[in-house]
Amino acid sequence: MTPAARLSAAIDLIAAIDAQRIPAAKALKEWGTAHRYAGSGDRAAIAGLVWDVLRRRASSAFVMDADTPRARVLGMLKLERGLDTEAVAALCDGGRFAPEPLTDAERAALTTRTLEGAPPHVAGDYPEWLDDQLAALFGDQRVAEAAAMASRAPLDLRVNTLKGKRDKVAASLKHLGATETPWSPLGLRIELGADARNPGIQAEQDFIKGAVEVQDEGSQLAALLSGAKPGEQVIDLCAGAGGKTLALAAMMQGKGRLIATDSDKRQLAPIHERLSRAGVHNAEVRAPKGDADPLADIKGSADLVLVDAPCTGTGTWRRNPDAKWRMRPGALEIRLKDQAEVLARAARLVKPGGRIAYVTCSVLPAENVEQVRAFVAAHPDFTPTPPAELAAALWDKADAFLAATWPTPEGLLLTPRRTRTDGFFISVLKRKA
Structure with missing residues (x-):
């Protein structure tokens, strides 16, 4: 396909996403x-x-002075791809x-219109109803912070220290352009x-043998800052597919007790194969069965409970740009209730002197501080x-690292603009001994 034909296909796909109100991933799969x-090159x-149109949906429509699929695609070429009028x-x-x-109108818009005078939610490409939340946190910097959340994310990997060392894995994956991450001592x-x-990392021998996992650097840092240690009893309360469970297991060096569970047992389905591939032998997976509590035997005895809380996912907009436009205020209310409940549950599991690591992939103050x-x-x-600790x-x-984050007495906030990670909030709450 020619570049022009690809552009036509993108316009048609954006129109289909609008008309059918379906996720972009589904629309792309059906088109393929x-x-x-x-x-494969054409599809990519x-x-x-x-994805770039969805990242710049509001600002692209603004510069074109029209909110149509074609206008958004043309505006994106100007704003995101940096094409001038003649190139478009x-x-x-x-x-x-x-x-x-x-x-004539399109040519004039591409030539003369800018984002000057655009409201913050337009210039930053986020839903208008979230402006109060972002303004409360970032103030006048919210447009710059949100714009960074609209850029394309890199592919981050975590080296599994149970199976390999970063320098050796980096050398092995040099052909993919892998370099060390700026903060995580385990990241590529x-x-x-x-x-x-996306490179076929799953086909690489380092992945097949369990020496490396796909994990954003911010997620790696959240696990590292939890402070899991060998010999401890650690519970991953919202384990899902097990990304942070694997990171905790490596930190524990195979020593101690690691329990992974989740309120939705369907989310746990991939974890068994991942634990096996990673060489983890001190973890047990407890799936809920009916109304029975899978952690009924654990009362106030855990050294660490990791709460990778259900959240709005605003910090992952780089990877899921259409999710921000489908998000509604009611979703935030539901997540806030879920977070309060899971935190209360975690408190019952932690022993005196133990701790809760509360993590969200959100930047919203309501879900964090x-x-x-x-x-x-x-x-x-x-x-x-304290953040410095x-x-x-x-x-x-x-x-x-502390200077790059957005610290508060309650914890640390990472953002794409400041730390070049996904947006993550990390708070470690210690219980009195």
Whole structure:
């Protein structure tokens, strides 16, 4: 397919997503099934265009002064891809499979319009109803912070120290462009261009043998800052597919007791194979059965309970750009209730002197500092660990890391703009001995 044909396909896909109100991933999959002649490179390029349009949905419509699929695609080419008017016009020449030529209004918009004067939620590409939350946290910096959350994320990997060492795995994956992450001592990063396909990491021997896992650096840091130690009793209360469970297991070096559970046993399905591949032998998976509590035998005895809390996922907008436009205020209310409940459950499991590591992949204050404040008010025997003490877990990088984060008395906030990770909030709450 020519670049112009790919552009036409992207416009059609955006129109289908609008009309059918379906997730972008589903629309792309259905398009690929219906257009089997398109090669993998074509599908990757078209997907890149679609995701970039969704990342810049509001700002692209603003600069084009029109909110249509075509206008958003053209605006994205200007804002995200940096194409000038003539470059866009060359793609839209009206030839076979190409978009129709630019109208006078489109050419004028591409040439003269900017984001100057755009409201913050438009310039930052986020739903207007979230502006109060982001303004309360970031103030005048919210547009810059939100714009960073709209950029494409790299592919981050975590080296499993039960199976390998970072320098050796980095050398093995050098052909993929893997370099060390700036903060995590276990991380590797593969930068991805606008049209780049995700490398087939699952086909690499390092992955097959369990020496490396896909995990954003922010998620790696959340596990590291929990301070899990060999010999401890650790519970991953919202384990899901097990990403942080695996990280905790490596930190524990196969010593101690690690329990992974989740309120939704379907989320646990992949964890068994992942634990086996990673060489983890001190973990047990407890899936809920009916109304029975899978942790009924554990009362106030855990050294650490990790709460990777259900949240709105605002910190992962780089990877799920269409999710922000489908999000509704009611979803936040539900998540706040879920978080309070799981924190209260965690409190019952922690022994005196033990701790809760509360983690969200959200940047919203309501899910982070406000949730921690409410928990501490209801459980005065718990105290948040000071940010400087948390950051000390990164040894020689502690001061620089702390300066890059958004610290509060309740915990640390990581953002794509500041730490080049997904948005994560980490609070470690210690119970009085």
